[in-house]
Amino acid sequence: MQKIENTENKIDIVAVDRITDEKFVNLYEMRYLDKNGTQKTWSYASRSDPPKAETGLFEKPDAAVIAALHEATGRLVVIREFRIPLAAWLYGFPAGLVDPGESIEDCAKREFYEETGLTLSRIHRVSPPIYSSSGLTDESVVLVYADCTGTPSDQATGSAEDIDVVFVSPEDARVLCERRDIKCDVKTWLVLERFGMSGRI
Secondary structure, three states: OOOOOOOOOOOEEEEEEEOOOOOOOEEEEEEEEOOOOOEEEEEEEEOOOOOHHHHOOOOOOOEEEEEEEEOOOOOEEEEEEEEHHHOEEEEEOOEEEOOOOOOHHHHHHHHHHHHHOOEEEEEEEEOOOEOOOOOOEOOOEEEEEEEEEOOOOOOOOOOOOOEEEEEEOHHHHHHHHHOOOOEEOHHHHHHHHHHHHHOOO
């Protein structure tokens, strides 16, 4: 296997200006010098203030995304949630922001229960921080692979989120991955594809 090394930054940051003043996410404009020394600008969103490119603090993920197998059924737990930017329903995994001082494991257990009414019984592994839309945001998430127990309930915490819990078999996963009439989160689609082919996550 070819050795993979970190490379040096290819840009010099001149300034980062905050454009909006919102609670959970803000728009920033970065002025920077590219590899040829030409000054350019880039607008992007961040949950961090200041954003991560300015501080270099990329280790702590913004959110946890939970891919869990239901112990009693052997099925993958997927949620169908109405997402405002899409004005449509999206198939995805339970997920949520990591609270200050909260561990990834505690965040995953809390968010999973809040969104499904199910309980995480075992966490198998946690990915490093990953990025799904780096042209738009510095937001990172970790994928938490786990087992779960219980019966789905939207009454678990009185959540106001519009969420349906779906238990997905490998055959269901294969069908979902082929459909063109639904919207699916990229991380979820990749795990569904693997689950559909192998029965494993």
